[in-house]
Amino acid sequence: MGGILEAAVSEYLNAVGPEDEAVLVALNAALATLPALDWEEAPWPDAVWVVGQDGDEDLEAVAAFGRYGLESFWFDFREEAYQGYPLPGADPIGSPPWWSGVAEVASLADLNGDGRADLLLSSELRGASATIYYLDAFTWRDSGPENVLEWPVEYWAEPSSWALCDGVAGQEFVVTCPAFGIYDAKLLLHPIQTRIYAWDGQRFALTETSLPEPTRVPDQFNRAEAAFERGDYVAATAGFLAVTTGLLEDDERLEVDWAGFAYFRLRQIEVLRGEPEANGYLAAVVERGGAVGELAANFGRALSDRTVLDAFGGLQRSELAAQVYQGTAEGLGYIGITGPRVLVVGKGMEWVMDRWVVDGRWSAREELTRAAAYELGPHSLADLDVDGRPLNGGCWSRGMRGTGRCD
Numbered sequence: 001m002g003g004i005l006e007a008a009v010s011e012y013l014n015a016v017g018p019e020d021e022a023v024l025v026a027l028n029a030a031l032a033t034l035p036a037l038d039w040e041e042a043p044w045p046d047a048v049w050v051v052g053q054d055g056d057e058d059l060e061a062v063a064a065f066g067r068y069g070l071e072s073f074w075f076d077f078r079e080e081a082y083q084g085y086p087l088p089g090a091d092p093i094g095s096p097p098w099w100s101g102v103a104e105v106a107s108l109a110d111l112n113g114d115g116r117a118d119l120l121l122s123s124e125l126r127g128a129s130a131t132i133y134y135l136d137a138f139t140w141r142d143s144g145p146e147n148v149l150e151w152p153v154e155y156w157a158e159p160s161s162w163a164l165c166d167g168v169a170g171q172e173f174v175v176t177c178p179a180f181g182i183y184d185a186k187l188l189l190h191p192i193q194t195r196i197y198a199w200d201g202q203r204f205a206l207t208e209t210s211l212p213e214p215t216r217v218p219d220q221f222n223r224a225e226a227a228f229e230r231g232d233y234v235a236a237t238a239g240f241l242a243v244t245t246g247l248l249e250d251d252e253r254l255e256v257d258w259a260g261f262a263y264f265r266l267r268q269i270e271v272l273r274g275e276p277e278a279n280g281y282l283a284a285v286v287e288r289g290g291a292v293g294e295l296a297a298n299f300g301r302a303l304s305d306r307t308v309l310d311a312f313g314g315l316q317r318s319e320l321a322a323q324v325y326q327g328t329a330e331g332l333g334y335i336g337i338t339g340p341r342v343l344v345v346g347k348g349m350e351w352v353m354d355r356w357v358v359d360g361r362w363s364a365r366e367e368l369t370r371a372a373a374y375e376l377g378p379h380s381l382a383d384l385d386v387d388g389r390p391l392n393g394g395c396w397s398r399g400m401r402g403t404g405r406c407d
């Protein structure tokens with residue numbers, strides 16, 4: 001790999017040397033004149049920095065530049081010449097974000113208190129509705145730089161931030177983000193979680209996580225909804241039950257039947273777990289009336305007349321869903337019976353059918369269909385391949401496009 005930045009900095013270091021500050025300033029100024037990406041708002045910061053990092057007597061350099069080539073390098077003096085080396089990545093999907101975003105050098109301070117300058121890269125990835133800053137910190141071992149922190153800061157539905165603060169052992173990273181990450185129910189309140197990463201001798205490790213208690217029903221509801229979305233039905237059940245008990249004072253500006261929706265979800269969870277209607281949740285929401293009550297009544301009829309998939313599919317198709325809420329801020333804006341969820345339920349049924357055909361437990365197609373519809377039970381929406389690991393939101397689309405076996 002290599003490119004405009006790596007070539008320019010190597011040329012500068014080998015032709016001029018690392019100690020001529022005026023040339024370094026000129027080099028950075030020249031790089032800053034390259035055309036910006038059309039959404040860049042701020043002037044490009046200095047791309048190239050000269051610093052001693054590895055403990056030997058030569059100066060090193062680091063450079064990060066996101067406009068063309070998406071490059072981040074460090075430069076070491078070896079065998080009579082400076083040469084650029086890519087920074088090591090710790091990204092589990094094998095695509096270091098500072099190669100795919102707009103990276104900049106955020107700090108060259110001594111982050112871990114060992115007396116040597118470290119490197120903090122911040123790489124900005126902009127999407128249609130969210131921006132993610134990946135923080136990557138590197139400290140220098142004898143063998144070269146090592147990635148000692150990688151963490152995304154998601155700027156999305158609510159404000160986020162990150163900061164370096166004085167800690168017991170060097171600096172600490174304090175990151176605040178929407179607690180659910182990029183979880184697409186934007187019109188609801190999103191609680192903000194604070195995480196602290198401190199140096200543990202090897203890397204910056206998570207030492208503290210804090211999440212304030214919900215103070216309003218939309219926030220309380222969304223936490224339960226997020227648990228439902230990720231398939232944590234125990235937490236979701238507890239959250240929806242809390243909504244129905246009215247522990248928090250509701251906001252009178254909202255014309256949302258939160259309790260009705262919570263009862264409806266509680267019944268849906270029972271259905272997805274293959275549990276009988278023993279708690280009267282469906283009756284409770286039907287009794288409340290309105291569009292939510294009517295939706296729930298339709299759901300109940302489909303359950304008794306047809307199949308689980310029909311029941312969920314009917315919610316997806318129902319025009320009632322559009323009538324329930326009109327996207328009021330902090331209102332439900334959507335019915336929450338998403339296409340992916342319906343398809344995932346279908347995939348769960350396929351799994352059951354495939355397994356039972358292999359087992360020889362069922363032979364008639366008609367019986368299979370009927371049985372699968374009612375026996376989804378333990379094969380929850382969250383763990384379709386029953387490997388004990390819950391399926392998270394990011395896997396849904398992969399599972400649907402692929403074989404339906406998610407990790």
Ligand SMILES: [Ca+2]
Binds near residue numbers: 054056058
């Ligand atoms: Ca050095």
Ligand SMILES: [Ca+2]
Binds near residue numbers: 076
């Ligand atoms: Ca060196």
Ligand SMILES: [Ca+2]
Binds near residue numbers: 110
């Ligand atoms: Ca250090």
